[in-house]
Amino acid sequence: MPCPFPSKKNHVSHFTPSNIRRLISNMSSPLPRAPPPPTSLTSTQCALNSLLDACRTMKEFKQIHSLMIRTGLARSPLVKRRLLSCCCARGFGDMSYARLLLDLIPTPETSLWNCLIRGHSVRGAPWAAVAVYAEMLASGVGPNSHTFPFLLKGFTRDDAVACGDELHAHVLKFGLSSNAHVRSALLHMYAVSGAVDTARELFEKSPERDVVSWNAMISGYNRSNMFEESCRLLAAMAGESVMPTATTYVLVLSACAKMKGLECGRQIHRRLMNANLLPDLRLENALIEMYGQCGDLDSAWRLFQDMQTRDVISWTAVVVGFAKSGEVDRARALFDRMPERDRISWTAMIDGYVRAGRFKEALHVFREMQAADVRPDEFTMVSLLTACAQLGALEMGEWTRAYMERNGIKMDIAVGNALVDMYSKCGQVDNAVEIFRRMHRKDKFTWTAMISGLAVNGHGEDAIDLFSQMVESSVRPDEVTYIGVLAACAHAGLVDEGRRIFSSMIAVHGIMPNVTHYGCLVDLLGRAGRLEEASETISNMPMKPNSAVWGALLGACRVHGNLEMAELAAKHLVELQPHDSAAYLLLCSMYANRNKSEEARKMRETIMVKGIKKEPGCSLVEMNGEVHEFVAGDRSHPRTAEIYTKLEEMIKELKRAGYVPDTWEILHGAGEEEAANAAIYQHSEKLAVAFGLIGSRSGVAIRVVKNLRICIDCHNAMKLASKPKFGDASLVGPTLWLFKLPLLRGDPTTRFDSPGKPAVRGAALFFFSPSAAAPSSPSPNLSSRSQGPPVTPLMGSRELRRYRSLLTIGNSSLSSSLVLSPVAPSHS
Structure with a gap:
């Protein structure tokens, strides 16, 4: 059967993902390996290599290449390989130019194809890397142990799902499954695709599990938010006499930070000290991040002060710790002292202000970030859109969306959710629906944001219908989703539907209603004028009612004119919040409406005597x-x-x-x-x-x-x-x-x-x-x-x-x- 692959002269852009998957799956036998290249260099070539090492821009690279052509050095196979390697490996490299360099080599061996594969992969173009791999096979060159790590580690979730199994089959066909780095790449690929069970099965069946495989498996659990499993794997390593590396500890400390496992993190810290592995910059940075994320700012700050060497990651870790703990002014003071700031540190400061509810300051920091010529990423955009949503700054939100499109910032799930939230809060429900429908992947937060957006813009029945679609799509709602749906029922006047949904929390999804959900139910009944049922609901609550619940009842009593029940609700509310003016003023209003001027006067006097102040608006x-x-x-x-x-x-x-x-x-x-x-x-x-x-x-x-x-x-x-x-x-x-x-x-x-x-x-x-x-x-x-x-x-x-x-x-x-x-x- 003739080879279905096109010649190596064809451009990568001629391949489509579906064609690549078909062509890869049709390859049925291993291919011969190219002979190793010569290794000696002349003194002139060494000098030109030094020029390449000092090269910083594509313009300089092309000038060096031109010099090599004029001197005749460009005809040397070694120089061609060096040019190709430099163009692919350096950040300024142009992959189109690299492809032209590859085409100048009559019989490129595997290592040169690998350069091109790696170049596309690290630049976030995994399908271009797969296309180059397919061309390599078509040219009669087989892969080696470096090909698949370069190829697989650039995959996103969708890429891994699309052709991961076919590439795994190729690993087996070419007899590379025993290589530790290839196994590590496969584990990474399955973890990225969400098939962490498949990754664990592959890990357990590995004949030799070195530390690289263990680290890959721990990284996979971290990606799947299975942080406790990451900690268990660290403990299991000792049973198999595998010595953890600094990378292992960094991965497990990251898991401790994400799951707020402070005690586990402290144990690892003691273990590092006993093993004399400190000071080590990577480990110290991971420890600061762990302590900061877990809220132990004193330990994070002591460790930071004791560091012999600090880098931008060290500073950013401590800034993030203070910002997430609410000490945003202290975080800003440290941020201003940073000798160097990168995109992550700027984003951390913006997010810190957003978390603290200081949204205007978040926008101001973003403008400072632009002035400093630091390019934001999708995480920056999420924080920025959140600030716009809270400020109702639709114009700024629209500009942010256009900025992302102009600068090629991808709209991942987080950005999509933030856009839905921003448009909803700004009243642009049609735009929110447009973003929602364009999102290929949706998580529970996407659905919850859209449900809340519909309800908050007056589409209560649509919100409830979307909730039904969410359940039918096998996306499990959480406590916050139910708050949105119950609120939608309350404002649409759907009492029976609201009761049914409230009951389904336990019966269908096993979610125990908390005091917030009971507050929504009381609000639902109160708005409908069913005050006795609302009061009975409060009496039957399995937990103590908070100010939310009594506040909902009191507000409903004012609307429906039930003074006696309002006095009871206000009594409980004042006990919980003695310095809040709301209950006093509502009762005062109700007394005035009932022409009970003496009671209203006494209530005003009580407010004055107690010195109760309204919150400034x-x-x-x-x-x-x-x-x-x-x-x-x-x-x-x-x-x-x-x-x-x-x-x-x-x-x-x-x-x-x-x-x-x-x-x-x-x-x-x-x-x-x-x-x-x-x-x-x-x-x-x-x-x-x-x-x-x-x-x-x-x-x-x-x-x-x-x-x-x-x-x-x-x-x-x-x-x-x-x-x-x-x-x-x-x-x-x-x-x-x-x-x-x-x-x-x-x-x-x-x-x-x-x-x-x-x-x-x-x-x-x-x-x-x-x-x-x-x-x-x-x-x-x-x-x-x-x-x-x-x-x-x-x-x-x-x-x-x-x-x-x-x-x-x-x-x-x-x-x-x-x-x-x-x-x-x-x-x-």
Whole structure:
């Protein structure tokens, strides 16, 4: 049968992955090996080799090659091999040029093909490497023990799944399975593909398991998040008299860091000290990372201070430790002292600010990173998109997406999840659905982000349907997923569906509901007016109700006017949070509505006597890529005069349309109504909207994000301003409707801090200038079901970022069933 491979002159780009798999599988017999190349060099060739060693750019490389051609040295087979090796191995090398160099060699041996394979592999082009391998076989040259390590270690998960088995068969055909480095490459390939059981079977069947194989297996377990197995393998090495290397200890210390195995890490530290393996830079860096990730900052800092030599990894490890432990200012001080900063250290600092909720500072550090000419990667983009999502900075989020496309930063699962989250929080549900549908691989965080995004944008039934698709796709939901689904049921008014889903947590997925889920159930029943059932649910809880649960009940009592039950809920809430103003103000409002002026007066006096303060609120608005921050009564902005002029115009228009200030959330006594009105006119969200109106051109959407829930007065004012044909055309837009939706996903153990108030407080207000089209909010088309098996989550805690409540002015079919969320008041 004639050989199906094309000639070696054909370009790599002519191969497709499917053709390569077919051609490789058709190769049925071993091929002859090329004879070894000559090894002697002349003094002139040695001098030119020195020039190649000093070469730093492709331009310099081509100049050296030109010199060799002019002197006739380029005809030497040894020089050709050296040129090819240099072009493939150096970071500046051009693989197209390297291919031309290979074509100049009449009969390239295996080592030269290996150079080309390795060059493509280390540059993240595994399919190009496989294509070169296929051409090598077609030319009659067989692989050696270096070919497969170069080839397999560049594989991603999809590559390994696609042709891993065929290449394993070739290893067997060419009799290379006994080589330790080849076995290590196969173990790596199976671990990357998620087939860690196959890797372990291969490991157990190996006739000789040297330390390279052990390290490969430990690395495979780390990749599969099976960190305890990595630690067990280290213990098993002693039973087989295999001496661990520094690489072994680094891998196991990394496993300890990921699983927060502080005691295991300490044991390894003692073992290293007893074996006199310290000081060693790699091991010390791994120990600092382990202590930092496990929260033992004192040990990490002592080790860092005692180091004889430090590199950028040492500094970054200690910066990450402080940042993840909440000491972001200390982390920044160390970051500023770093003698050298790389991409990882910049990303660590950005992520530290994101974790601390200091999102504007995270964006500022990213701008510093750009000024320092450090290229970000996908991990940087995830942190940046998270900051944009929390700030409601859609313009910056869009720029980040475009930046990734321009600079070839791949959209992996983590970036895709962050984009879905960002678009959802900014109210662009169609864009979020587009990203979701384009993602070939989805993990549970992807589904959870999209479910929460649909629910938070008013598509409760679609969120529930997507949850059903998630289960049908064999992706197991977790506790956070259920928070999103239950919240969707609450705001869609689907009480029976919510109860069924709550019951399925244990019956179907074996997830024990925690206090957060019970808070969602109480909220679901309370919103539907089934207060007795909500109270009974609290009485039957298997754990002690927290402020979240009592807050949900209290908010529902206010909406439905049940004063007696509200007093009971407020009593429990005050016991849990004696200095939170929410319960007092809700009761005060209810007393006022019932004309119980004496009780309302006493409640206000209690607030004054106890010195209870409302948490200060601030509102953010993005304008031309910059985020502006306002607090109540703020006069620090450079355009303060213009802002207050526009604000006065807004208030006049609102009053002409029937607006009456609602000042019950402002603490004031008799005769202080005028001062209360003046204060409520200057709430931060009103100032932000006024600035948005003077700072944006007609037709541009204005998005305002608030750290607390929006107050009732601002809620009503914006609702009135959104009516069609209202007032001055410079203020109002098209027919828009207002609806409020709460926290959908957050910390798995907390939902509310106070009555109905999200653990991470916040709201986003979308206001549209005159000619802006209302945000399209049709039911998203998610009918195409996700394909493929569930995958190991690739995202860590950053994908469990805190979700805020969302207030939106936009087109919505929910307008007919508008119910203000039973939330505690807040000062703007």
